[in-house]
Amino acid sequence: MENAVDTVTLKVFRYRPETAPEPEYETFEVPYQEDWMVLDALNHVKDEMDGSLSYRWSCRMGVCGSCGMTVNGEPVLTCATYIEDLLPGPIRIDPLRGFPVIRDLVGDLGDFMAKLPRVKPWIIRKEEEPLDAGETLQTPEEVGAFRQYSMCINCMLCYAACPIYEMEPDFIGPAAIALAQRYNLDSRDHGADERMDVLSRKHGVWDCTFVGECSVVCPKDVDPAGAIQRYKVTATMDWFRSLLRPGRSG
Amino acid sequence: MRSREEGAATGPDRATTGSDRAPPPAEAGTRGGEIPQELHAMGDRGAPPVQENPRHTRYHPKWHRQPTPLTWWTRNRRYRAFILRELTSVAVLYAAVLLLIHLLALDRGPESHAAFQAWLARPGVVAFHLFVLAALLYHTVTWLNLAPQAIALRIRGRRVPSRIVLLAHHFAWLALSAIIVAGLLFALGDPGEAPWP
Amino acid sequence: MALKPPREPLVWALFSAGGMVAALVLPALAGILWIAAPLGLLGPLDHEGLRLLAVHPVVRIGMGLLLPLFFFHWAHRFRHTLHDGLQLYHLSRFIALVTYGVALGLSLGALWILWSLG
Ligand code: SF4
Numbered sequence A: 001m002e003n004a005v006d007t008v009t010l011k012v013f014r015y016r017p018e019t020a021p022e023p024e025y026e027t028f029e030v031p032y033q034e035d036w037m038v039l040d041a042l043n044h045v046k047d048e049m050d051g052s053l054s055y056r057w058s059c060r061m062g063v064c065g066s067c068g069m070t071v072n073g074e075p076v077l078t079c080a081t082y083i084e085d086l087l088p089g090p091i092r093i094d095p096l097r098g099f100p101v102i103r104d105l106v107g108d109l110g111d112f113m114a115k116l117p118r119v120k121p122w123i124i125r126k127e128e129e130p131l132d133a134g135e136t137l138q139t140p141e142e143v144g145a146f147r148q149y150s151m152c153i154n155c156m157l158c159y160a161a162c163p164i165y166e167m168e169p170d171f172i173g174p175a176a177i178a179l180a181q182r183y184n185l186d187s188r189d190h191g192a193d194e195r196m197d198v199l200s201r202k203h204g205v206w207d208c209t210f211v212g213e214c215s216v217v218c219p220k221d222v223d224p225a226g227a228i229q230r231y232k233v234t235a236t237m238d239w240f241r242s243l244l245r246p247g248r249s250g
Numbered sequence B: 001m002r003s004r005e006e007g008a009a010t011g012p013d014r015a016t017t018g019s020d021r022a023p024p025p026a027e028a029g030t031r032g033g034e035i036p037q038e039l040h041a042m043g044d045r046g047a048p049p050v051q052e053n054p055r056h057t058r059y060h061p062k063w064h065r066q067p068t069p070l071t072w073w074t075r076n077r078r079y080r081a082f083i084l085r086e087l088t089s090v091a092v093l094y095a096a097v098l099l100l101i102h103l104l105a106l107d108r109g110p111e112s113h114a115a116f117q118a119w120l121a122r123p124g125v126v127a128f129h130l131f132v133l134a135a136l137l138y139h140t141v142t143w144l145n146l147a148p149q150a151i152a153l154r155i156r157g158r159r160v161p162s163r164i165v166l167l168a169h170h171f172a173w174l175a176l177s178a179i180i181v182a183g184l185l186f187a188l189g190d191p192g193e194a195p196w197p
Numbered sequence C: 001m002a003l004k005p006p007r008e009p010l011v012w013a014l015f016s017a018g019g020m021v022a023a024l025v026l027p028a029l030a031g032i033l034w035i036a037a038p039l040g041l042l043g044p045l046d047h048e049g050l051r052l053l054a055v056h057p058v059v060r061i062g063m064g065l066l067l068p069l070f071f072f073h074w075a076h077r078f079r080h081t082l083h084d085g086l087q088l089y090h091l092s093r094f095i096a097l098v099t100y101g102v103a104l105g106l107s108l109g110a111l112w113i114l115w116s117l118g
């Protein structure tokens, strides 16, 4: 192949339930170029070697969040992981941990899709204001309060990195809590109480033991682990407050 | 950024149907029968519905679930550091119990305290206590290092940089340690006199 | 009525407070009391001075606050270590009841001992 600097060995997780009940690893010898990402190598396999290989990708620039896989045991965006950094290989590619595998490198993310709306990741207002009241302006400080949490691209790397989610799939999980926090901290939002009902319940924030791995792998520096700990502080203060005011307890 | 936020807000909305753990009665009736169109994860292609309960995917005949090994915490360096950090709680328990025993030995009079000191000075016990001290120090360092991630201090609308929060914690630790050490040295060192009111 | 484990915010608050004070005071206490002193690094020990310090009301009250926090810090953390580390999800309630129960027992014992000192 043109400009190829060398070849690298990919050990790719294959799961084809129609033909083989058990997953297996398949090895591909891929010529690569200096600036290739792992995703480029997978695309090369699919285009030139085995068209049946299944995986997700779209933007190739770390924006869509669909190309997350486990590369050499670490959850990464394959479109943002240089082959050069993983030499001499072989490079082992597995699907994201914690999600049931539909085929090859494709996991079923339905669980997250079902959990996400439970934390109501949208702005909740006590009263809708009429349109002609104008925009609801925010100061840079007010935006800064939640901006970090709004960077999430739903790539699910944090779920794959979380041992608790892997073992306890009912746990609502890092990104969902970070997104809840994103709206809680928004000065336009009044929905914190509603979200508290969901997150302070069983399998909300309390399943988390601050392993911290979610924040290590997050490609967007969202710091879901920090969001969860801060949420625990808020939930605890709320609980103590509710003790003092016995009238309304959650 | 704006359009993405809206996406985050509307996207999940569509998925709400059938997502709640306990389906409303109307939906419950459809179980086992025809699956309503909107429950299909992949539209009309006969794909399985979005799972109401993640545990059920374990029994999905065609999906593969890798069981978590019992020793998952040995998987990488950070997981190992994590499990060690969690196990320091045992050292905290031990230290608390030993403090209590130390108090009792002191209270029982000079002989019992001397016996306790002799036990403390046995080489095996010293070695074990060095190990406990290492665990306690590991607890301190990991605990203080995580503090800035859990504490979001804001002063006049601006987030206090986590480096400052970190430094403040370590400074508090050093200052308190100095006070404790000074107090104990004072109490231990001046035979015969009681400096306490 | 079946025994119920305590509410999460309560045990988490105890765990956090205990972890913080343990981080701040335990290394210094352990280093002096159980390493430096018995090794003779501080010269001959003054039993009476240490005893008077130990039974001083401020120290006693302080211990009465700290020891239960340490116990509950252990209980909460160790509960999760067992529960997640060994994947004992089916024993969830049992583990919680035993760990917090032990912490409660130790705390009451410690308070009783501190009360009867001197
Ligand atoms: S929080 Fe980070 S790792 Fe998790 S889904 Fe969002 S972008 Fe991905």
Ligand code: FES
Residues within 6 Å of the ligand: A057, A058, A059, A060, A061, A062, A063, A064, A065, A066, A067, A068, A077, A078, A079, A080
């Ligand atoms: S392909 Fe879009 S994030 Fe990697």
